Structure formats: C-alpha cells, structure tokens
Amino acid sequence: MTTTDTWDPATYDRFKAERTQPFLDLLALLAPFPSAPRVVDLGCGTGELTRLLHDRIGAARTLGIDRSPAMLAEAGPRAVDEPGHHLSFALGDLAAWDGEGEGEDTDLVLANAALHWVPDHPGVLARWTAALAPGGQLAVQVPANADHPSHTLIAELVTEEPFVSALTAPVDPDPVAVNVLRPEQYAELLGDLGYEAQHVRLQVYAHHLAGTAAVADWTAGTTMTRVRAVLPADLLPEFDARYRARLVAVLGDRQPYLYPFKRILFWGRRPS
Numbered sequence: 001m002t003t004t005d006t007w008d009p010a011t012y013d014r015f016k017a018e019r020t021q022p023f024l025d026l027l028a029l030l031a032p033f034p035s036a037p038r039v040v041d042l043g044c045g046t047g048e049l050t051r052l053l054h055d056r057i058g059a060a061r062t063l064g065i066d067r068s069p070a071m072l073a074e075a076g077p078r079a080v081d082e083p084g085h086h087l088s089f090a091l092g093d094l095a096a097w098d099g100e101g102e103g104e105d106t107d108l109v110l111a112n113a114a115l116h117w118v119p120d121h122p123g124v125l126a127r128w129t130a131a132l133a134p135g136g137q138l139a140v141q142v143p144a145n146a147d148h149p150s151h152t153l154i155a156e157l158v159t160e161e162p163f164v165s166a167l168t169a170p171v172d173p174d175p176v177a178v179n180v181l182r183p184e185q186y187a188e189l190l191g192d193l194g195y196e197a198q199h200v201r202l203q204v205y206a207h208h209l210a211g212t213a214a215v216a217d218w219t220a221g222t223t224m225t226r227v228r229a230v231l232p233a234d235l236l237p238e239f240d241a242r243y244r245a246r247l248v249a250v251l252g253d254r255q256p257y258l259y260p261f262k263r264i265l266f267w268g269r270r271p272s
C-alpha cells in the first residue's frame with residue numbers, strides 16, 4: 001500500500017465524536033475479564049482510544065501498535081508507566097502481528113477501524129487468534145461503506161482527466177471494497193477459528209453533516225489518503241471541488257445531510 005504515512009492526525013480527528021461511538025459500542029461487547037487483562041490494540045492510531053480502553057478495563061498492560069510514525073508521535077505522550085498498569089506504543093504491522101515477542105499471551109486483541117487496510121482477513125485473524133490466552137477475547141470494528149457514493153465517486157474521479165494522466169502511480173483500490181468480508185463470513189470465520197462465543201453485527205451509524213458536500217470533509221481523513229498519496233498536490237483543490245460537486249449531483253443538495261455509515265462489529269471469546 002502507498003498509504004503508509006499519509007495519515008494526518010488532525011484531519012482524522014475532525015469527526016472525533018462520530019468515530020468514537022463505534023469504539024464505545026465495541027467495548028460494550030467485551031465480557032468481564034477475571035483479572036487485569038493484557039491487551040493489544042492493533043492499528044491504534046493516535047492512541048487516544050487505546051488510552052480510554054486501557055483505563056476503562058483496568059488493563060495490566062496494553063500495547064498499541066501502528067505503522068504510521070505520525071500517528072505514533074501523537075500516541076507517545078499517552079503512554080502510562082504505573083506499577084501494574086503499563087501502556088506503551090510501538091511501530092508494527094497489524095497484518096503480520098502474531099504475538100511473538102510479547103513474552104506472554106494476550107487476553108484481548110482489539111482493532112478499531114484498522115483491519116480493513118489489509119487483505120486476507122482469514123489469515124490475519126488466525127494469527128491474532130493464535131496469540132490469545134485461553135478465554136481470550138477478540139474485538140474488531142471495520143467500516144463497510146464502500147458501496148456509498150462517498151467512496152464510489154472517488155473511484156470514478158480518479159479515472160477522469162486531468163487526474164488520471166497526472167497520477168504518479170495507480171491509486172490503491174478502496175481497501176474496504178476489496179478486503180472487508182460480509183458479516184456472515186466473519187461469523188463463519190470465528191466459528192472455524194474455535195471461538196466458543198461470538199457476536200457479529202452490521203450497524204448503520206447516522207452522521208449528521210452540515211450538507212451533502214461535507215461528506216468530502218469526512219473522507220478527507222480516511223479514504224482520500226489513497227488519492228493524496230499519488231495525485232500531485234497542485235491538483236488536489238480541483239479534485240476536491242469536482243468531488244463535492246459530484247456528491248451534490250448524485251445525493252442531492254441536502255442541508256443538513258444525514259450520512260448513513262455502515263460498520264461491522266464482531267467479537268469472540270476463546271474456550272477457557
């Protein structure tokens with residue numbers, strides 16, 4: 001992927017409240033832990049939600065892993081070094097993570113809004129599962145909104161001039177479109193991986209935006225990172241203007257605009 005460090009913490013944080021709710025819904029799926037758990041948060045980003053998780057469940061140790069140095073730079077100050085409650089952050093690839101080198105098993109593997117960036121979810125989830133202690137839990141949230149015009153219009157625009165001729169490399173495909181499975185496939189996968197209890201659901205989040213064109217502000221922090229990585233900066237304003245106009249043409253000029261955003265939340269617990 002070319003998106004390794006096109007993450008901009010400030011842009012991503014613009015819709016903090018909307019992005020926090022699915023995380024809280026994911027936490028609500030967790031079963032109580034018999035003792036202070038050992039946690040890994042894969043694709044932890046700025047670490048703000050990692051810290052919330054760490055504090056809320058009273059984790060013994062939490063490790064946040066991300067592959068973006070810019071995100072980790074924000075996360076660093078959120079580390080905790082108290083006796084019995086250690087939170088740290090490290091550079092790493094969630095696709096390859098298998099718990100090797102952690103020194104001990106993990107009681108919770110959590111990934112919020114991050115797994116969709118990598119392919120082969122059966123393989124990745126098998127590696128994460130292998131790192132779980134008996135009774136360990138897995139909690140994952142992925143967007144599932146690739147079929148909304150907010151995303152399909154970006155795919156359309158990059159095939160148009162003057163953008164297509166100016167690209168410095170092919171635009172990576174929308175990771176949600178190519179990587180995210182259907183909810184029932186995650187349910188089957190959790191069954192195949194031996195989870196004794198599970199919960200899988202598709203949830204539609206209603207995001208209240210000022211108007212239709214504001215959808216472009218939302219995608220600026222996520223899916224547009226793929227375009228910014230390969231489109232010369234001087235063409236970005238024109239791309240943004242055409243994108244906003246196309247959104248209004250397709251979705252109507254609505255003010256406010258209710259942006260429906262589908263997400264898949266899934267949770268599983270290993271046999272004790």
Ligand SMILES: C[S@@+](CC[C@H](N)C(=O)[O-])C[C@H]1O[C@@H](n2cnc3c(N)ncnc32)[C@H](O)[C@@H]1O
Nearest residue numbers: 043044045066067068071093094112113114117
């Ligand atoms: C949408 S942000 C979510 C951050 C955080 N989990 C949250 O909920 O606020 C996605 C994060 O996944 C990270 N990421 C994407 N692919 C990754 C990979 N292969 N390995 C590690 N981190 C990755 C990005 O750098 C980014 O910080």
